[in-house]
Amino acid sequence: MSRILSKTATTIKPSSIREMFNLASGMDNVINLGLGEPDFTTPPNVIKAAEIALQKGLTHYTLNAGNLTVREAVSQKLLSKNGITTNPETEVIITNGAMGGLYLALQVLLNFGDEVILPVPSWTNYSAQIQMANGVPVPLITQRKDGFIPDPECLKKRITQRTKAILINTPGNPTGGVYTKEILEKIAEIAIEYDLMVISDEVYEYFIWEGYEHISIASFPGMAERTVTINSLSKTYAMTGWRVGYATAPANITAAMIMLQENVYACVNSIAQEAAIEALSGTSEYLDAMIKEYATRRDYMIHALSELPGLNVFKPLGTFYMVADISETGYSPDDFAVKLLKNTGVCVIPGTAFGGGGENFIRIAYTNTMPNLENAINRMSLFIKS
Numbered sequence: 001m002s003r004i005l006s007k008t009a010t011t012i013k014p015s016s017i018r019e020m021f022n023l024a025s026g027m028d029n030v031i032n033l034g035l036g037e038p039d040f041t042t043p044p045n046v047i048k049a050a051e052i053a054l055q056k057g058l059t060h061y062t063l064n065a066g067n068l069t070v071r072e073a074v075s076q077k078l079l080s081k082n083g084i085t086t087n088p089e090t091e092v093i094i095t096n097g098a099m100g101g102l103y104l105a106l107q108v109l110l111n112f113g114d115e116v117i118l119p120v121p122s123w124t125n126y127s128a129q130i131q132m133a134n135g136v137p138v139p140l141i142t143q144r145k146d147g148f149i150p151d152p153e154c155l156k157k158r159i160t161q162r163t164k165a166i167l168i169n170t171p172g173n174p175t176g177g178v179y180t181k182e183i184l185e186k187i188a189e190i191a192i193e194y195d196l197m198v199i200s201d202e203v204y205e206y207f208i209w210e211g212y213e214h215i216s217i218a219s220f221p222g223m224a225e226r227t228v229t230i231n232s233l234s235k236t237y238a239m240t241g242w243r244v245g246y247a248t249a250p251a252n253i254t255a256a257m258i259m260l261q262e263n264v265y266a267c268v269n270s271i272a273q274e275a276a277i278e279a280l281s282g283t284s285e286y287l288d289a290m291i292k293e294y295a296t297r298r299d300y301m302i303h304a305l306s307e308l309p310g311l312n313v314f315k316p317l318g319t320f321y322m323v324a325d326i327s328e329t330g331y332s333p334d335d336f337a338v339k340l341l342k343n344t345g346v347c348v349i350p351g352t353a354f355g356g357g358g359e360n361f362i363r364i365a366y367t368n369t370m371p372n373l374e375n376a377i378n379r380m381s382l383f384i385k386s
Contacts, residue, residue, distance in 0.1 A: 061270070320367050323363050
């Protein structure tokens with residue numbers, strides 16, 4: 001019976017994020033600062049578009065790549081927002097969230113033993129998905145002094161004959177670090193010099209602070225042909241449950257992703273695709289309001305957390321996350337997170353969940369209302385002082 005489960009099924013482990021959620025699920029009066037999900041409702045115009053699609057009876061299978069109308073909307077957005085020119089018929093695929101796009105990309109790019117350089121701390125699923133594609137994640141630890149952005153010279157040193165790709169995430173989860181144009185140019189030069197692919201996860205592109213700008217590496221000369229750009233509507237339009245993402249890549253890679261998608265889940269939900277057109281092409285009023293609210297919360301949390309003894313906060317330049325060094329409290333991140341949850345009902349994520357470099361940190365998501373954030377700060381203050 002021990003041979004029933006595959007090696008993949010027995011080696012991929014649940015993340016500490018899931019463990020914290022499971023622990024919190026049995027508790028009352030929890031304030032969740034661990035969930036990387038907007039607390040807003042999907043914009044009304046997007047919901048209305050879905051209702052209209054239902055009334056029209058658009059409830060059937062779509063093309064494996066996604067409806068062309070959706071891909072055209074994505075292509076237009078990529079051009080206007082990201083400076084990436086794409087052919088919507090051959091270079092764009094609609095995926096089951098960004099996770100689906102990442103899964104497909106890794107499956108079609110990696111052979112057994114291929115290495116993917118992964119700057120860490122990073123989102124927990126990157127390493128797991130690389131391993132599920134029979135690849136080898138090669139962690140590249142980033143430093144706070146560098147804004148949690150990889151040093152190009154250190155990146156070069158991680159390249160071997162087995163290196164196939166570099167996976168970047170900007171703005172980045174969990175740290176909120178943002179890759180500058182200069183850093184992206186150097187990474188592009190390295191990718192071209194060593195003939196590597198770049199997988200660029202850009203799901204937090206609209207949540208960027210202090211005058212910084214989001215730049216897509218695929219917009220640089222020579223990079224469109226060696227980049228898979230992954231994105232999603234989940235964070236931008238508070239559509240996590242709709243499961244709509246997209247990817248753009250060279251036509252041969254996109255074709256392989258489409259073929260694989262046919263054999264995994266056929267296509268993305270037809271109604272969600274219609275809603276995606278409205279999200280991408282309709283009014284930005286609700287997105288603008290979300291961004292403004294996140295900015296207010298960010299500023300409050302930076303100030304409030306900095307006032308707590310023992311916490312050293314890294315000021316995030318993007319996303320709706322921040323990390324705080326808690327080493328002065330004398331706790332490990334895991335002990336701190338568990339004791340904080342059990343004693344106060346405030347849920348945060350230990351930095352050890354993020355694949356290296358987070359041994360002294362906790363991650364805090366400000367995806368909660370201002371009253372709840374203020375309540376959480378009060379609880380944390382009492383916990384730390386006690």
